[in-house]
Every structure is written in C-alpha cells, then in structure tokens.
Amino acid sequence: MCYLNAPPLLLFYRIILDGTGRIQIKNPTRKEQGIYECSVANHLGSDVESSSVLYAEAPVILSVERNITKPEHNHLSIVVGGIVEAALQANVTIRCPVKGKHGCFQWEGA
Numbered sequence: 001m002c003y004l005n006a007p008p009l010l011l012f013y014r015i016i017l018d019g020t021g022r023i024q025i026k027n028p029t030r031k032e033q034g035i036y037e038c039s040v041a042n043h044l045g046s047d048v049e050s051s052s053v054l055y056a057e058a059p060v061i062l063s064v065e066r067n068i069t070k071p072e073h074n075h076l077s078i079v080v081g082g083i084v085e086a087a088l089q090a091n092v093t094i095r096c097p098v099k100g101k102h103g104c105f106q107w108e109g110a
Contacts, residue, residue, distance in 0.1 A: 030055045057100040
C-alpha cells in the first residue's frame with residue numbers, strides 16, 4: 001500500500017498507480033508535493049521507503065519601485081527595485097524577497 005504524508009493515498013486524475021509498485025504523478029503542482037511512502041508486506045516481513053516530491057518553479061523577485069529620501073536617518077531598509085538617498089555613514093539594507101524555489105542570491109554593486 002502506498003501513502004502520501006501518512007494517510008492512504010487519494011488517487012486523483014494526476015496520480016496513477018500501475019499495480020506494479022510504481023506511482024506516476026502527471027504535471028505535479030504544489031498540491032501534490034509531499035512525502036510519498038511505499039510499504040510492502042508478506043508473511044516473511046515488511047519494508048517501508050519514502051521519497052520527497054517538491055514543487056520547483058522559477059524564482060521571481062518581488063521588487064518594489066519606490067524612492068526613499070531620508071538622509072537624516074542612520075539606518076534605511078528598502079526592497080530591491082527602489083532608489084534610496086542615504087546620508088554619509090548611514091546603514092542601508094536592501095532586501096530581495098523571492099517567490100518560488102530559489103538557489104543562491106548574487107549581488108553586484110558599484
């Protein structure tokens with residue numbers, strides 16, 4: 001019997017069990033991500049193994065185009081995509097929020 005995240009696997013039109021110990025997930029979405037567990041048993045014993053299925057998508061940077069001019073502040077925080085005017089010796093933090101599965105961040109500057 002095969003399981004998804006513990007309860008018995010609900011068969012949707014996207015998920016096909018072929019009866020030979022294989023499961024096929026057609027066009028997986030976030031809904032199908034999770035831990036898939038297969039257990040086998042007979043009169044000699046049993047075994048269980050699992051695999052994680054993760055939904056991968058291209059990363060999208062959630063930028064905000066805003067201009068911030070507050071040279072009197074010592075610390076400014078903005079989201080990437082905006083313009084900030086900072087005073088000498090001020091600290092500036094630029095955040096890069098990402099939607100989707102991302103790898104590593106890489107910054108380039110002046």
